[in-house]
Amino acid sequence: MDDTSYKTDALIADDIDAYLDQHQNKSLLRFITCGSVDDGKSTLIGRLLYDSKMIFEDQLAALESDSKKVGTQGQDIDFALLVDGLAAEREQGITIDVAYRFFATEKRKFIVADTPGHEQYTRNMVTGASTADCAVILVDARKGVLVQTRRHSYLAHLLGIKHLVLAVNKMDLVEYDQATFDAIVADYSAFAEEIGIEGFTATPISGFKGDNITAAPSPNTAWYDGPSLVDHLETIEIANVAAQEKPFRMPVQWVNRPNLDFRGFSGLIGNGSVKTGDAVRIVPSGKTSTVKSIVTYDGELDKAVAGQSVTITLADEVDCSRGDVIAAADNPPEASDQFEATLVWMDEEALKPGRGYWLKLASQMVTATIQEPKYEINVNSLEQLAAKTLRLNSIGVAELHTERPIIFEAYTDSRALGGFILIDKITNATVGAGMLHFSLRRASNVHWQATTITRDQHADLKNQKPRVLWFTGLSGSGKSTIANAVEQRLNMMNRHTFLLDGDNVRHGLNKDLGFTEADRIENIRRVGEVAKLMTDAGLIVLTAFISPFRAERDLVRAMMEDCEFIEIFVDTPLEVAEQRDVKGLYKKARSGQLKNFTGIDSPYEEPEAPEIRVNTIEMTVEEAADHIIRQILPLK
Structure with a gap:
């Protein structure tokens, strides 16, 4: 050459x-x-x-x-x-x-x-x-x-x-x-x-x-x-350029700790910019610190801006984990658990108001329940239409509640902290996308009132550990009969109990609800809230409800303290329950006189891993009750 x-x-x-x-x-x-x-x-x-x-x-x-x-x-x-x-x-x-x-x-x-x-x-x-x-x-x-x-x-x-x-x-x-x-x-x-x-x-x-x-x-x-x-x-x-002018926000996706000498917080900067030495606040804890270094794969930076993925180290040892947001110290985002939002529904199965869905916003994942839509938007005419639910490709406005406060900003101010997706808990499919408008005023004005007597003191006075014995199964399976027999045995053991029966509750608390899928979900949600209050009072609560959907049973389980929710599956085949037909409901359902009847034209989702299963073909009522008592011992 x-x-x-x-x-x-x-x-x-x-x-x-x-x-x-x-x-x-x-x-x-x-x-x-x-x-x-x-x-x-x-x-x-x-x-x-x-x-x-x-x-x-x-x-x-x-x-x-x-x-x-x-x-x-x-x-x-x-x-x-x-x-x-x-x-x-x-x-x-x-x-x-x-x-x-x-x-x-x-x-x-x-x-x-x-x-x-x-x-x-x-x-x-x-x-x-x-x-x-x-x-x-x-x-x-x-x-x-x-x-x-x-x-x-x-x-x-x-x-x-x-x-x-x-x-x-x-x-x-x-x-x-x-x-x-x-x-x-x-x-x-x-x-x-x-x-x-x-x-x-x-x-x-x-x-x-x-x-x-x-x-x-x-x-x-x-x-x-x-x-x-x-x-x-x-x-x-470009949007990132405009986002750089807004207050600094970085949702934490991962706590990076390769060794004892390094602890950083990794994420994608959603808004604003950050420099070494800047004062920052961890939300929701409110703890403050200063930026010690900004680390990337290519080395350290003096400054990082919206759109960049970085790892930030802080000058102080503060509590910060995935789901938290590192923000400008003098202008942090809000946190709330009740919102108004626009939803775009993306699933073949319609929205179930009251059902719990996973809500993913930035790196936060919480259970959220969507209320019946305020209205659906006719995109062609821009009319606001009355709606009970949202179906595939529908767009509507609704209120939603999360199980705990989440860090957010209005979508118009921040895509990163204002846009979310909804995920079905059973299928893990993305079923909707949403944009937060604002937190509801009642979310900040209604506070939980602290009381002097605690739930532990209520329970100690009754010499028992609170529990929810949740009986589920088809109509005619024997839920109410077995639950009644279990309560009798607990009463003889000097235990403080209360039995919530599906039919009885519909005479009062839930008399306004029908038997559509949405009404069934709301029925169980209300019962779950009542059962939670009763466990706070130290009681052993027995419930006898068909409660056909796993998602709602799981929603109630999530309301309770660890190990307090005991799912009892009264396992009776449909043909056996239909032969019993004590109330004549199956006959009406088969003839078309009774719509949305579980097992006929509405599904029943069997528990996948109940704490207790009783087979009413192999067991008498007494045997089933005795089996359940043995399984829940000790009671203190």
């Missing part, structure tokens, strides 16, 4: 290093494309990838081959095929899932999410929009503003996306007519103002022909003097 070739190789290496450095330091914009079906979202993204040279040669060859198969009109390449990766999408010509793609220009890097246009995939659109800085709303110039245009614009605004682009697509199919463009912009402007969108940028484009997308202004739209789509995207302020 001569000196010339060596120098040439060195210059090439320097150029590559310079390019990589330049690319690494570019800002990153996340945006989504959305709109109605066949508005050209996938074609637009394919065009962006193609024009930005983000397609490998083998991909281009495959794309050209696939384009010939689908018969692209007058063009060698169907750009939509770059994005519509699912077989079902190519067969139907629509986008079903959210497809994420990366491309870059000389000024900026981009991650774009191609979101579905069909109404039944609204939940997928919400997923794509949750992390976006900008939404490109596509409109077919031939069709104008449609229902899904409005729906997606409303969702983008609801999810806090500040930058909206109205991309009037397929201008080539209307002969690049300015009047058509102006009419669509005027129609959209009226709708945007109605839902509170403060501003948007309108651009006439053709994803098929490439007009006003990446190149200089198209000669076909000489009447348009605005920037191309990419030129505009390169100038949009």
Whole structure:
């Protein structure tokens, strides 16, 4: 190798290093494309990838081959095929899932999410929009503003996306007519103002022909003097930049302690910035300290900002763990356990008001119960509709309660501490996404009144340990009969008890409740609250309720002290319970006179691991009662 070739190789290496450095330091914009079906979202993204040279040669060859198969009109390449990766999408010509793609220009890097246009995939659109800085709303110039245009614009605004682009697509199919463009912009402007969108940028484009997308202004739209789509995207302020101006917040995801000499708190900075020496406050404990160091994989920093994942060490040994928030000492976030929120329901099974769901907000995970919605929002007309529940893709406003206070901020102020998801406790499926508005005033005005006599003193006076004996099983299984026999035996042992029976409670406390699934959930919640008060009084509480759903039995268990909730499954097969039919309820249910009857047209979820199981085929009532007494001893 001569000196010339060596120098040439060195210059090439320097150029590559310079390019990589330049690319690494570019800002990153996340945006989504959305709109109605066949508005050209996938074609637009394919065009962006193609024009930005983000397609490998083998991909281009495959794309050209696939384009010939689908018969692209007058063009060698169907750009939509770059994005519509699912077989079902190519067969139907629509986008079903959210497809994420990366491309870059000389000024900026981009991650774009191609979101579905069909109404039944609204939940997928919400997923794509949750992390976006900008939404490109596509409109077919031939069709104008449609229902899904409005729906997606409303969702983008609801999810806090500040930058909206109205991309009037397929201008080539209307002969690049300015009047058509102006009419669509005027129609959209009226709708945007109605839902509170403060501003948007309108651009006439053709994803098929490439007009006003990446190149200089198209000669076909000489009447348009605005920037191309990419030129505009390169100038949009990234959310993290705006977030840096807000008070410092970092939810703690992990306590990092590799050895005895190091203890740091790791997390993603949600808002603001932090420097070494800054005063910080741990929420909810309120303890204060100062930042000793800011550690990253690449070394220590003097300053970190929103969007960076860091490990912070503190000057003092303070109690701080996962779920806590490290915040600016002079401006910490609030904590509450009751909120109003907007919910987007994302599950095939409807919302069950009163049921306990896992609520995940930042690194916090708590049980939350959702009340019956205040109203559902008709996205097309913006009407507030009366609703008992929320179904798939519904949007509504409801109050929710958490089992303990959580650290939060309004979603409009902080996505990190204002946005949450709901998770079904049985299936672990994400069933909803929500945005907190504010904490309810009663959450801060109603306080638990401390009393002098404690629950332990109540229990000691009765010489017993409080318990809840929760009898569950089908109607006719023998719950009430066995519970009554157990209470008789406890009474003879000089124990202080009270029996809450399902039928008896419905004559008073729960007389306003029916037998729908939502009413059954509320029935059990109320009974659980009463049982908890009775255990505070030191009593042994016996309950005889069908309580068909595991989630509600688990909710009551969570209300009690450790080991105080004893689930007793009165195991009787349906055919045996139906043969007994003491009250004639099965006969009515079979004839259609009684709706939502457990075991017939409403499910019963058997306990998976009850503390006690009694089989009423093998045991008499007396034998079952004696077996239960033996299992719960000792009583003190």
